[in-house]
Amino acid sequence: EKSKNDFFSKLGKAVAGKSKVDDEVLDDLEDVLVSSDVGVGTTVKIINRIEARVAKDKFLGTEELNKILREEIAALLSETNSGNATDFYVPTDKKPYVIMVVGVNGVGKTTTIGKLAYQFKKEGKKVVLGAADTFRAAAIDQLQVWADRVGVPIVKQQMGSDPASVAFDSVQSAVKQDADVVIIDTAGRLHNKVNLMNELTKVKRVMQKVVDHAPHEVLLVLDGSTGQNAFEQAKQFTAATEVTSLAVTKLDGTAKGGVVIGISDQFQIPVKYIGVGEGIEDLQVFNKYEFVDSFFK
């Protein structure tokens, strides 16, 4: 295993006093990025950017080079524009603030909702959960367990009922309870299933009947171990629901989640959260420099 320092010092040595990063170094960089699921296209883009910077600035030390590398990769990650990026935060000018959580099967939507509810509650917010996954076996029970753990109310109906109706009820109940934030869980669905994607559009639309401009946030959850297919997921979920933010889960494993760099760049959607475990506290606010550094560890 290549350590971060090895890599950076090699990179530094190879370009010291040269106007061009040499091929071997770029090959190494390519290996690191590709094996982190950054993808061939985005990797080429990053390497081109680094070459351009290095060509301009002829005599670079290792230190500057590390900085350039981090900056150029991080620059592709869309800026978060939701307040203090080091904290969990709910805008106060929209009440209730409505968050709808979407994604393909098994990525960690329900778990992320439980963890988010916990963080928001800790901030002193009044949280309501909506169990609009009425399809998956015991999905409602699963969200109920999270609601109990966190100590927040849940709005639910029977398995098999209309998810749009549950979403409607949830937002309405949040209004009645004067809640600060309501988080809607939805069933996992593969993005190539037209009917299921249309259903999601409908779930989204129905909430606007209760609160103007709801949902204020559509959070797409991506599994950190997913490869290049995540692009297509981002594309199709954005088409169906206008995704506004991303969460990347399961980064406590060995997968790096590098595919989100290209996604964030192409669709201009900020990554907001990362999941780092199955426990209630295992959600972090995304930090792009730490994320980039993790590729070289």
Added chain:
Amino acid sequence: MFESLSDKLDSALHVLKGHGQITEVNVAETLKEVRRALVDADVNYKIAKEFTTTVKEKALGQDVLTALKPGQMMVKLVKDELTQLMGGDAEGINLSGNPSVILMSGLQGSGKTTFSGKLANYLKTKKSKNPLLVACDVYRPAAINQLHVVGEQIGVEVFSDEGNQDPVAISKAAIAHAKANGHNVVIIDTAGRLAVDEAMMTEIANIYSAIQPQETLFVVDSMTGQDAVNTAKAFNDRLNFDGVILTKLDGDTRGGAAISIKSVVNKPIKFIGTGEKMDAIDVFYPSRMADRILGMGDVVSLVERA
């Protein structure tokens, strides 16, 4: 970004055609495209490199360079090589025990619980077995309920012991229950776990040694990227599993992880999952998977015409 290999090879073949003479450099250039396409399809980049080196040797060894249609021959070579890599004789599930015990393993959310239900349903309806499903995920919220709902959907009994936190004890009790009640297959659903989670990997290794399953299956999400090799290797090192299950192939992923996994552990891919419903299970066809990874419906017909 998602050009299929057929598109890429078309342009690479163009390069080949453009030159009056086919040289080793042309072959290398074409194979570079193949390698990129494989990596874009989520084949591990090291394995993609090895693969193209093998193909290059074969191409140079054969008379590809002097063939009438070298490009098409190259495509066929790549496809055949991929198919062979993922293939081997189709192996079913080992049902020799009485009861036959099947242990599920895999990462979080890969589809173990759903596949446990599908397999039980398949064995019940297609093989006239009397399976018992066992709930050994004592961690995930509502995991036991989930298996009960699945069992009810397919009319298969589910053994669980709510409150018992010891999956080894639960699985042993389940096998005793199966013996006493005439179940000839026992399918054990376990919690999702990361390969780097030492405590959880020890737990499943303990379940494995306690029950000595006839069949241990590694369930993997077909959308998995470069990390598939690490995970497959780590699970195989601990469990020496008998086969791989690829789930969620009803999506549009190319599924290159299938090649990575097969290359690393050399275990057969036995079944695929093609949906959330209980009948969405199919046996694995290496040649179809090769087509899918290469994105080459049209290339296949090109080859067939050749």
